[in-house]
Amino acid sequence: AQSVTQPDIHITVSEGASLELRCNYSYGATPYLFWYVQSPGQGLQLLLKYFSGDTLVQGIKGFEAEFKRSQSSFNLRKPSVHWSDAAEYFCAVGPSQGGGNKLTFGTGTQLKVEL
Amino acid sequence: GAVVSQHPSWVICKSGTSVKIECRSLDFQATTMFWYRQFPKQSLMLMATSNEGSKATYEQGVEKDKFLINHASLTLSTLTVTSAHPEDSSFYICSAPSNPGYTDTQYFGPGTRLTVL
Numbered sequence: 001a002q003s004v005t006q007p008d009i010h011i012t013v014s015e016g017a018s019l020e021l022r023c024n025y026s027y028g029a030t031p032y033l034f035w036y037v038q039s040p041g042q043g044l045q046l047l048l049k050y051f052s053g054d055t056l057v058q059g060i061k062g063f064e065a066e067f068k069r070s071q072s073s074f075n076l077r078k079p080s081v082h083w084s085d086a087a088e089y090f091c092a093v094g095p096s097q098g099g100g101n102k103l104t105f106g107t108g109t110q111l112k113v114e115l
Numbered sequence: 116g117a118v119v120s121q122h123p124s125w126v127i128c129k130s131g132t133s134v135k136i137e138c139r140s141l142d143f144q145a146t147t148m149f150w151y152r153q154f155p156k157q158s159l160m161l162m163a164t165s166n167e168g169s170k171a172t173y174e175q176g177v178e179k180d181k182f183l184i185n186h187a188s189l190t191l192s193t194l195t196v197t198s199a200h201p202e203d204s205s206f207y208i209c210s211a212p213s214n215p216g217y218t219d220t221q222y223f224g225p226g227t228r229l230t231v232l
Binding site for chain 1: 119124147149156157158159160161164208210212215217221222223224225226
């Protein structure tokens with residue numbers, strides 16, 4: 001069965017500092033990987049996704065993530081965090097096209113940004 | 116971009132009553148919608164897949180008779196929590212893919228906070 005692990009429940013960084021949120025997955029087939037951000041009162045917003053090809057993917061809001069098959073990881077990074085990035089971040093894994101749209105989510109990482 | 120709405124955004128009810136939550140795709144048709152449940156500080160857990168014109172598909176461990184799902188049209192799915200109890204208090208989120216064949220086209224509603232007294 002597929003699973004997603006986000007080892008860090010809470011992370012606090014200073015504004016302007018770099019950020020890395022960890023995500024490890026277990027999936028039987030080629031995974032489709034996603035990072036979502038959840039802000040209070042808003043729906044989950046897709047930051048970026050990896051399907052195939054270049055293992056470093058760029059997303060919105062200056063985020064990027066790197067897929068490392070050997071480590072079963074898909075860590076999210078941002079070079080310089082802004083106060084508005086404070087939110088909950090979820091890593092998710094899903095099936096390939098045609099396999100349905102079911103997503104399996106990690107437990108999330110709450111990001112706090114200190115000014 | 117595509118928008119999915121939920122109504123109400125929050126609801127408080129007494130134990131034993133039923134509560135209906137609506138999920139609408141505002142600018143696209145959704146033959147499939149998904150219902151998730153999120154406990155505080157926990158992940159989203161898929162409860163069921165709502166299929167327009169047919170029965171919903173429930174995940175293992177989810178009580179079909181407690182969580183009634185109706186996908187009445189291509190833009191509306193409803194989740195009814197029947198005979199709600201305090202343990203049903205949670206954050207319920209729906210999602211819908213604008214293109215069922217592509218996982219990355221899934222859009223999420225803002226969620227409904229249910230509190231059962």
